[in-house]
Amino acid sequence: MNEHLPVCVALQETLLKPSCTSNIRGYSILRKDCNTGERACGGVALLINHATPFSPVLIRTSLQAVAVCDNYTTAFQSLKRREERVKLNFSSSNEEGSNSPPTLLELRVALHRSGNTAAGPDGLHHIMLRHLSESSILSLLLLFNRIWETQVFPTQWCHVHVLPFPKLGKDPTSVNNYRPIALTSCLSKLMERIVSARLMSHITFFHHFKVDFGNQD
Numbered sequence: 001m002n003e004h005l006p007v008c009v010a011l012q013e014t015l016l017k018p019s020c021t022s023n024i025r026g027y028s029i030l031r032k033d034c035n036t037g038e039r040a041c042g043g044v045a046l047l048i049n050h051a052t053p054f055s056p057v058l059i060r061t062s063l064q065a066v067a068v069c070d071n072y073t074t075a076f077q078s079l080k081r082r083e084e085r086v087k088l089n090f091s092s093s094n095e096e097g098s099n100s101p102p103t104l105l106e107l108r109v110a111l112h113r114s115g116n117t118a119a120g121p122d123g124l125h126h127i128m129l130r131h132l133s134e135s136s137i138l139s140l141l142l143l144f145n146r147i148w149e150t151q152v153f154p155t156q157w158c159h160v161h162v163l164p165f166p167k168l169g170k171d172p173t174s175v176n177n178y179r180p181i182a183l184t185s186c187l188s189k190l191m192e193r194i195v196s197a198r199l200m201s202h203i204t205f206f207h208h209f210k211v212d213f214g215n216q217d
Helices: 062-071 074-084 104-113 126-130 134-150 186-213
Strands: 008-012 027-032 044-049 161-166 178-183
Touching (some): 008 186, 126 186, 134 186
Antiparallel strands (some): 008 044, 027 044
């Protein structure tokens, strides 16, 4: 992040409690923590570069999340169109472990932590992935490493199935009483879980560093 300064970084499964503060130099953070009692679970976050104009959008109904781009400011839409035309270069001379290709251990941990979520458009389920043979797991790791090194993200992984589910106890004849569920590729989510674990480890390190030694600006 310090080398490439991405405009935005999306994190899943942040496992942060509301009492845990987050502060990364050069970035604003938007968080939605998910907690059950004393235990943190789930959670998402967006890290946004300070050079990027943005404003939070209030989602009044669940289905607004599907077409939230209609609420973007003119300045952000212009920036979005410009940035999407730029070919990203993730190559780095930095030898930190976070820049190295995924390892077999990281893949096994991500597989172990994957839930029994529904399959995406490709029809592959986490249960299937967790029961792969040893040779198939190595082939999957080879695929992830190739994606990492060539910086080419499969276009099929960008496709989702969005299904509307009625809210419990609500009138099913009203569109406002539905919430959208986006089903993405489990392979994509598996690789995202590996990257997310690295980023969260990086964030946690700097959080404890600040607690122990103060802000070292």
